[in-house]
Amino acid sequence: MPTPQPPPDPDIGRRSGGSRWDLQSSSILRLITLCALYAAQGLPYGFIAITVIAYLTREGMTPDAISGLLIMVGLPWSFKWMWGPLIDLIGIPAMGRRRPWILLSQSIVIALLLVMGLVPGLLDDPSTLGWCLFLLNCFVALQDVSVDALAVDLLRPEERGRVNGLMYGCNYGGLAIGSAALGMVVVRNGIEAAFLVLAVCIGLIMLLPLFLRERQGDRLLGVVRTRDQDSLSNADRNIADPDRLTLGRIATTLLNILRAFLTLPTAAGVLLALLASISTGLFAVYFPKLMLEELGWELESYTGTTGSIAFVGLAGAILGGFLADAVGPRRLAAVSGLCSAGLWIIFALTRPYWDNGISMVTIMILEAGLGGMFSVSLFALFMGVSWKLVAATQFTAYMALLNASRLIGNKLGGWMEDDVTYNQIYLISALSITAAVMVLPLVNPEQAQAAFRRFQRTSDRDGGRD
Secondary structure, three states, X not given: OOOOOOOOOOOOOEOOOOOEOEOOOOHHHHHHHHHHHHHHHHHHHHHHHHHHHHHHHHOOOOHHHHHHHHHHHHHHHHOHHHHHHXXXXXXXXXXXXXXXXXXXXXHXXXXXXXXXXXXXXXXXXXXXXXXXXXXXXXXXXHHHHHHHHHHHHHOOHHHHHHHHHHHHHHHHHHHHHHHHHHHHHHHHHOHHHHHHHHHHHHHHHHHHHHHOEOOXXXXXXXXXXXXXXXXXXXXXXXXXXXXXXXXXXHHHHHHHHHHHOOOHHHHHHHHHHHHHOHHHHHHHHHHHHHHHHHOOOOHHHHHHHHHHHHHHHHHHHHHHHHHHHHHOHHHHHHHHHHHHHHHHHHHHOOHHHOOOHHHHHHHHHHHHHHHHHHHHXXXXXXXXXXXXXXHHHHHHHHHHHHHHHHHHHHHHHHHXXXXXXXXXXXXXXXXXXXXXXXXXXXXXXXXXXHHHHHHHHHHHHOOOOO
């Protein structure tokens, strides 16, 4: 017999059909919100990694200096795993488990963007600019961890593949807007104006988590639970109450996080993540220099083309999400990774055609589509080898390692500034992604989940359940 529902709380909004405006109940609202929040992460990344870097390259910054700036930008993403246990353990139950963290991080990001756009001369010094971007990315990374945790909490197993594809596709869409649209703002109104426009864009996206709830019974603002929320079970509510935050619970959580990485598939996943994005880091250092200095592209043309082609990455990510469900994420990662390596080898061996704009755009299109598929397949694979008990923290760790891999590529790019040619950069990139593909057979989700079931039984016997 169905459990009778408690009387509605007057603070809870409804749709026209009478159902509640919460992400747990509505797959459409869940999809829209997660995709918009991923776009909010792509906006600053596209602006910084493409437009700002291209602008500084045009202004004469050396590859070594560009490498140092990109490392400052990437460090918060490499250490974002540190946010995971904090977000898993602490929340404001009345507002939802993840939503308060999302609102906090987005509010600080908006404030920092306003400061960077309004304080005169703040961005003239490269060191000051580097620290500003470092701090900004600390809180964009916090938002990313919070959104990933929200996705792990709310997504059903049957929708993970396609929703991951759509989310990452929207991240590409944000990257495209951050590159192409804000690139035009930089050219016409200056870099400070672009930071202000970016703040407005993030503020508009923030309206979704501000006015939508995670679950029935959550409040928009406040620390007191509603009657609906009190009527739910702990499993349904899935909120970490501060009054249950004991040393024993913290120790159990940390032990489970350690256990999660002590299997062959999950340890191999660490190596895979560290290899997978080295090529991305190398390209971030050298590709703007190749296009603007070696091949003579104009800044607006470069940022516009790169931003537009990001939509191909969006399509590749969306298609990759469905293909990952159909053929398996490991197989898709292997195929897309090897195709990328082959593409870069062909490109490296065809230097006379680089001056042809059509051939360059074709390479960029193929690279973006394959990159989107490769990334989404890795996301689905890492979700498959994550232990649900600590999935938010473990999945975040894998994402942080992917960013560390990009930083390795950034650093290699700075070291090799005068020692390698552009052809060799592409050959090194092909080698790095081939090495990542060779690790894929070890990253087996079935073996990982079998180990987690054994750990779960041990945890239950030891009183590890909350």
